[in-house]
Amino acid sequence: MMTTPSIIPGVADNGEGGERLLTTAQAAQYLRLASSTLNKWRVYGTGPKFIKLGRAVRYRHTDLDAFLASQSRLSTTSQGTLS
Incomplete structure (x- = not known):
């Protein structure tokens, strides 16, 4: 089976x-952010959705x-998103 190349090393569709x-x-x-930014956003609840698998975050x-x-x-x- 052929996989599609990914822009993230080690991750392929x-x-x-x-x-x-x-x-x-x-x-x-x-x-294109620092990992620490995602860590802070998880604490504040302002970032993207994530999954917790035990202690692992995905x-x-x-x-x-x-x-x-x-x-x-x-x-x-602007407060809202583009429509």
């Missing part, structure tokens, strides 16, 4: 509809993409 879960470091790389690509979409603004003073 398996082509079967199953989504790979990303670690905090991989999610931060995907968003992120779905779809949740990261949805978070990015929700951050679109028309101006620096």
